[in-house]
Amino acid sequence: MSKSNSPLSIRVVSLYEDVLNIYSDRGNRLALQARAVELGVNLDVHLVSIGDRLPPNADLVLIGGGQDREQDIVAADLLSKGETLRSWAVANVAMLAVCGGFQLFGRWFRNSRGIFLKGIDVFDCVSVTPTFDNLRLVGDVISQSAIDGLGTIVGYENHAGQTFLGDSAVPFAQIEIGYGNNGFDRTEGVWRNSCVGTYLHGAVFPNNLQLLDWLFKRAIEHRMSQDGNFDLAVLERMSEYSKLGEASEFARQLISIAVREEQG
């Protein structure tokens, strides 16, 4: 993985991968690693789980979704890391929080047994699981990102919790097909600084390489500003032809066509 001739090394923290991985969000890290190889950027990946300490700094943070029980266990541990993660979010560290991770990055979350879990306040949102029925928001999603240039974002959602954004929060995308945050207001996910929260699996990075690149670029800029060493060639390579980018765009287009056809 390491490239000794590359001066640029991006530190990635992947949180609770062994616990919150029932929806294959591990694919986000795998896609990031493949893209880093293409760009000739070194990744310094830290798998941080329950009881582990966060490294002193990071450029990109990943967290995925899990089942109720796993989420309970993670929530307690995540609180101990909350202050650091909040300060990183303010300092423009890039973050992707998916599904259960997205919920715990909000203010609080009420789970299916009616128990409140405190979140870490990276995002201004709250999540509630209805306790009166077993309604799950499941299916393909097509959305349009609020972030300039990202365009169509596709994915697969499968969640019981419903998320509502606070006044200061900006949705990551507008729902075209699917439920999104709560099935009511057609918002999907949340966007703050260099941080994105979303319900989309698939995994979301492989099928939306433009989102990966957007966050990766933010992470690279974060590293360069920390090092005071600006290597613009890397950022330029991002806009060049990429085999991964081509395959991702092809997949995204076919998914969009299939999902739109099915919806009539």
Add this chain to the structure above:
Amino acid sequence: MSVMGIFNLIRFELAICLGKCALLFSQIFRRGGGTAVSGLVATFIQPNIQQQISKILSREVIFVTGTNGKTGTSSLISQILRSKIDFVLSNSSGSNLARGVVSAYISSLGIGGILKRRRHSLASVFEVDEAVIPSLSSRMNPKIQVFLNLSRDQLDRYGEIDSIASSWVQSFSSDSRILPDALVVNADDPKLFSLIDVGRKNSIRTITFGLDDSSVALDDSFNGQERDYCACGSHIRYELKYLGQSGAWSCSSCDIRRPAPDVLATKVVLESDRSYVEVELADRSEILDLTVHQQGLYSVYNVLAAISAAWAYGIHPADSIDVIESATGVFGRQEEFLFANVKTKIWLAKNPQGLNEVLRTLTETAESPLNLLLVLNDEIQDGRDISWIYDANFEILASRCKFLACSGSRAHNLSLRCLIAGIPVSKSDSNIMSMLNFALDRTLPTETLNIVTTYTGMIEIREELANRIGISPYWK
């Protein structure tokens, strides 16, 4: 007999007759390969039909459930039972929902079978979908229940796997009348421990099976993707892990651990076309040596489960060996087709644990670089959500393939997955027939083309291959 009783009986016979008609009709017009519609029709006419069938079968019923290996294990159990019993009913076509049981019963009846069915010694082996177990158990009250394993499969349909495990336990706890006479449980899967617990607490005969051979344990690259938890809340530790979440496990804080299996494989040797297994029985009555003509550890677990189920039924493991050793491949699972000197082998894989085991078996036992066709469809039977491919370890295919082709309705996702794993894709196209031809063209005589596919892809490819060499494309 009361008026209600007579009415019910007439309704039952009518349901069976019309179901039979539906079956004949679908066979004549070759719709859907056969059986599902008959169960649908019969259940529509008589919603209580499963209870009535269960009465006719006088509870001589075995249910087999789990995420992986249902079909293979059911087939083995049926074959063992057939060596002792006149007539063994099974739903081996893979229709494993509640209707499938009815369909199996109907399709087993000949035209005159309505009379025939009461005369013979009779047993039935049904593979039952994980989610259907609670409701079908309460309606059919099977004598023996076999639990193979539980892992992520089609989350879009099931929600979360924890809730499946607890629904099994709850169904037994809530109604003691539906407790089976015997439980057969994989001791190596910690998700199934609560069932062993239920069995012991209710003094049900519980036969456990498992593995004890570090030579077939997974190395670390396969380990630790998904954590498991004990009922006490702490996570499960593994001394050895064999496949998926099965292994020598113990709780990291309380004293719960993998129980000593009653049927224990103490030595396993995996080869490219067979496996050798040494089995020790808890009663120390015997040590059995057997050769399994299937590849991979799942087949070994299936064999252990089948031996245990037959034992629970009263057939000693020593009497199962001959059947196990001569057992043939199951429909579309490691099934081989030979023509023009090219061997084609179909592997079914529909979830990460299953696919990981297939890929491990292929890479560990291959004598030369692999000719590989991967097929990913997203019909309901395959699972609409295909994101699980990111939980599977495609990375181990790196530099192991002569060629790798991707197909199926989600070929584009599959080839993207391979690309992310750093594996070159020779060609990718959603058209399965054109990619099958592509792959066959590139497989030299005496070589093997391995096809790894989800369910509906298996049906399509199997039908095509069967047609080409002139055998029946349908099950049975």
